[in-house]
Amino acid sequence: MYRLPSRYGAYAISLAGLVVCLLGLALLHAWPWGLGVLAFGLLAALGTHDLFQHHHTVSRNYPILAHLRYWLESIGPEIRQYFIQSDTEERPFSREQRSLVYRRAKNTIDKQPFGSQRDMQAPGYEWMNHSLAPTRIEDHDFRIVIGADRPRPYSASVFNISAMSFGALSANAIRALNEGAREGGFYHDTGEGGLSPHHRQGGDLVWELGSGYFGCRDAEGRFDPERFAETAGLEAVKMIEIKLSQGAKPGHGGVLPGPKVTPEIAATRGVPEGLDVISPAAHSAFSTPREMIAFIQRLRELSGGKPVGIKLAIGHPWEWFAMVKAMREEGDHPDFVVVDGGQGGTGAAPLEFVNRLGMPLTEALLLVHNTLVGAGLRDKVRVGAAGKVISAFDIARTMALGADWCNAARGYMFALGCIQAQSCHTDRCPSGVATQNPQRGGRLDVPLKAERVRHFHANTLKALAEMLAAAGLNHPGELGPEHVIRRISRHEVRNLATLFDFVPPNALLSGGAAQHPVFRDYWELADPDSFAPPASVWQLRQSKLV
Ligand SMILES: Cc1cc2nc3c(=O)[nH]c(=O)nc-3n(C[C@H](O)[C@H](O)[C@H](O)COP(=O)(O)O)c2cc1C
Incomplete structure (x- = not known):
């Protein structure tokens, strides 16, 4: 049957x-x-x-x-987040990291009772050495000057809001970030989507120009100097950042689909309403490192002498070396370089890009810092860094490895109330942070969240001040790689000064950095007139049948 x-x-x-x-x-x-x-x-x-x-x-x-x-x-991610994962194992950010931000943003107790939950015997565990001669730090508003030798230098906080566009974030989220930045005295990066009315709440702005030149483009999408000068001249715009690439999706352009191009977004970006908007993978204003330096000079002039810098994720080392060689040969340089680590965030990117493209922050920062030191440019070019910097220790470690300041994107999203639902790409963000749905975004209370953004910044820097005082220092700029120790195995620990290679000042100019393979293999071969690979790399490629 x-x-x-x-x-x-x-x-x-x-x-x-x-x-x-x-x-x-x-x-x-x-x-x-x-x-x-x-x-x-x-x-x-x-x-x-x-x-x-x-x-x-x-x-x-x-x-x-x-x-x-x-x-x-x-609902698997939610089940794991609510019931299964421990406080320290969830990714991209653990519950411990998120709740630290929430507590600091809400200005409630950020202390840990009873003791550490860390396994201090696990390889990779890191700590900072304290001193028996601690200092006393009264003011935690640590600042650095960017573009000191330019007509309009900028005094920046050491912890700012990283680039996130209006389009990726809701109007209210942008408003709250900018109000928080105004109240706390730190900067807010516009992201590549242009400078919208929501960005203009009185906070300092870094205006980011991506390959789409949003807000300063002509009808064909090319850079428009007059429109640029108009916006760059705004008092709130303190610096200009040319975005070359982003850690989460380097070398990947983007498309904002027509239905998302609302009248407000169209006006902000300078594009037609309702039509797809393309961000090409590469810039059209320059195609060689030397041309990039000329473009930086042009932007500086057009902006009335404001600092101009670049943001990039590191890929082929010879391309970065070619830029540094162009700086030396042209006798001019960006006022800052922001290094974005491969672990950085995005509203949406292909999985392979998120997981497998873009050098992680530690290695990328070391390469950028060392190259500038070796080329005798480190005293002229400030270095910022972003990539999962969320706690005072993260800032201290990143600055110890060579950064002058840090930026955070997702940390400030948590301060706005983001719960890491990871639905930024669906337009159904439950916390109203990363959505263009007016009902969802409109529920985000701007004054309340602005206050949380301000508290997160201030309380994080207060914690940094306490760590620095315990280490016998007065400013995070005094941190060096010798301050941070890493466990290599159960029986071996090394401080970062001995674990990583550091290039002596001007060593690249005298051939003295040759012991490190990346400099030995590519520095001499890098060409300031081209991003193309050197001949030795071409030869390797030609050994294959194509
Ligand atoms: C929602 C979202 C939107 C972003 N948009 C931009 C952007 O427009 N331009 C840019 O350079 N980076 C953008 N980023 C990258 C961040 O600025 C930052 O470099 C990266 O997320 C690393 O910082 P984090 O680890 O603190 O998030 C975006 C990140 C997120 C999460």
């Missing part, structure tokens, strides 16, 4: 239930049977649809039941 496979059980029960309820309704005319008809009818319809559709084999084999699996799978 044929036995119906048990996987069809739910469908069979739904059909049987529908028949029974239909009979009950016909014979007894009581409304509960009507409810049964509705419920079993819907399930039976779903099961029939599952059986006859062709997109999902699992649904054809398991009508109705497959949906239970899909649903459980869809």
